Amino acid sequence: MDTTCPFSPHKTPSQESSRRFHGIIIAKKLAIRQGRRIMKKIRLKLNGNLIFTVLVMLAMAITIIVKETSRPAQTPDAIGYGSGTVKGEVVQILESGTVQLGSIEQEYQIAQVRILEGDFKDTLVSVDHGAYQILPRGFSLTTGERILVTVGQTPDGALRAYFIDYIRLTPMLVLFAMFVVASILVSGWKGFQSLLSMGVSLLIIFYFIIPRILAGADPIWTSIVGSFIFLAVTQYLVYGWTLKTQVALVAIVIAMTITGFLAVWFVNYTSLNGFGNESAMYLMQQGENLNIQNVLIASIIIGTLGVLDDLVISQASVVMELYSANPNMSFRERFGAAFHIGRDHIAATVNTLVLAYVGAGLMMFLLFSLNNPDYLLLVNINFIAEEIVRSLVGTLGLFSAVPITNLIASWAVDTPERVQKLCRIFGPLGASHDL
Structure with a gap:
């Protein structure tokens, strides 16, 4: 006698496979929707940050351009690097030796320098380095080196130049x-x-x-x-x-x-x-x-x-x-x-x-x-x-x-x-x- 209930809850293997398949499809759809929502949030946040970043960069650029174009010229008597401070290139070392400055004996140099900018561009001048001021040890000028010098004219029209600093840019x-x-x-x-x-x-x-x-x-x-x-x-x-x-x-x-x-x-x-x-x-x-x-x-x-x-x-x-x-x-x-x-x-x-x-x-x-x-x-x-x-x-x-x-x-x-x-x-x- 067959005692199997016609309404048994047990499913055949094919039905179980179909159920699992549909469950996987639904889970994938939910995951895709969630992923899209997350990506949308990410894009919105990135776009907002990017827009704000670009606006800040534009504001910075405009500020720099406006300020620099409206900057007044430096005055010759300004402290530090004034209008007389220009870039120069050491052409050759004319003289070198040692000098006694107080209790310190140090090396000095007299260099020929070509002015690279300003009113005296391409002019050759002589610059002393260590002849009259105490310098750190181990620092000397070399041919081809670029330096900062202050250039000016004396009352009799002679051109004088003084070493200011090394160019470190x-x-x-x-x-x-x-x-x-x-x-x-x-x-x-x-x-x-x-x-x-x-x-x-x-x-x-x-x-x-x-x-x-x-x-x-x-x-x-x-x-x-x-x-x-x-x-x-x-x-x-x-x-x-x-x-x-x-x-x-x-x-x-x-x-x-x-x-x-x-x-x-x-x-x-x-x-x-x-x-x-x-x-x-x-x-x-x-x-x-x-x-x-x-x-x-x-x-x-x-x-x-x-x-x-x-x-x-x-x-x-x-x-x-x-x-x-x-x-x-x-x-x-x-x-x-x-x-x-x-x-x-x-x-x-x-x-x-x-x-x-x-x-x-x-x-x-x-x-x-x-x-x-x-x-x-x-x-x-x-x-x-x-x-x-x-x-x-x-x-x-x-x-x-x-x-x-x-x-x-x-x-x-x-x-x-x-x-x-x-x-x-x-x-x-x-x-x-x-x-």
Whole structure:
């Protein structure tokens, strides 16, 4: 007797194969649709970043062209390289020997130099090198070498030329090209955007902050406004319109304000006048409207911003990644985890900042240490006191940046509802999984 149920749920092998086949087809279609949605998001993001990048590049090019074409001619009495400083090429060494300058005996040269530009182009002049001024050892002129010389006429019409410096443009361009290639190879598109953001920062410093200060504007406010402009442009250029970027900008502004107040307070409290650098004396001779003390404060603010930017964006990224990994973390847990990472980061950053300032002033430290002075008196010297205040104020600004950034970022991602609300206004989260 056949006991098989005519409505048995068991399927034949052909039916099972057909079912699996249709399941695979449906899964493939879903995967293709999901992939298309992802690629669409990627294209939209890349197109947005590309458009913004192109606009920034165009703005930079237009600014440079306009500023350079409207630049006034250099005056002959300008400090440093004026209109009389031109390029020259060493044709031959006319004379060489040794000369005694005080207690130092050194080699000297008299070179015949062909002027390569300016009113005296193609004129041959004699230039002494080491005959009247002390030079570093191991530096001598060679035939075919290009140098900078200052050319002028004496009252009786005679042409005189003086050695100014070596031309270093070619090796510096080689080094810069290596830097650009390495940055792009390691970081890709982000590396290119970082290079572009560096250009934006330099552009604003040289074409906005410096001209405004020289024109008599307050150095502190000028540096703050200029710094905020290039920080905003560079942050959006590299990281896009994201919640992470907005959090970082707010934290940077707050930390920068704290650093500015500390700089003003301690520069006045320590009676620093800005004349620790000899350049300040030349600036005072050129412009009576310059407040050198405020220029010192502005330099502290700008000098701190580079490290501050790095620290703040890193902390904001940490908080966003913590939220992405575990949205259920409490505010306290997320803040504590990010702060723990920030302490390690700031410990290394502080050391870097202090060593950078010490390295920049190493020559002066060596000079002042020749006669074994009292180090308590040594740190009181204007130049050294400036560097100490600069490094300590900058470090205090960094200390404030970590809790401020963590607090703002942790508040922003405290609940999924708040994240959704903020992301609708300020863009995607900015974590690594965002497309």
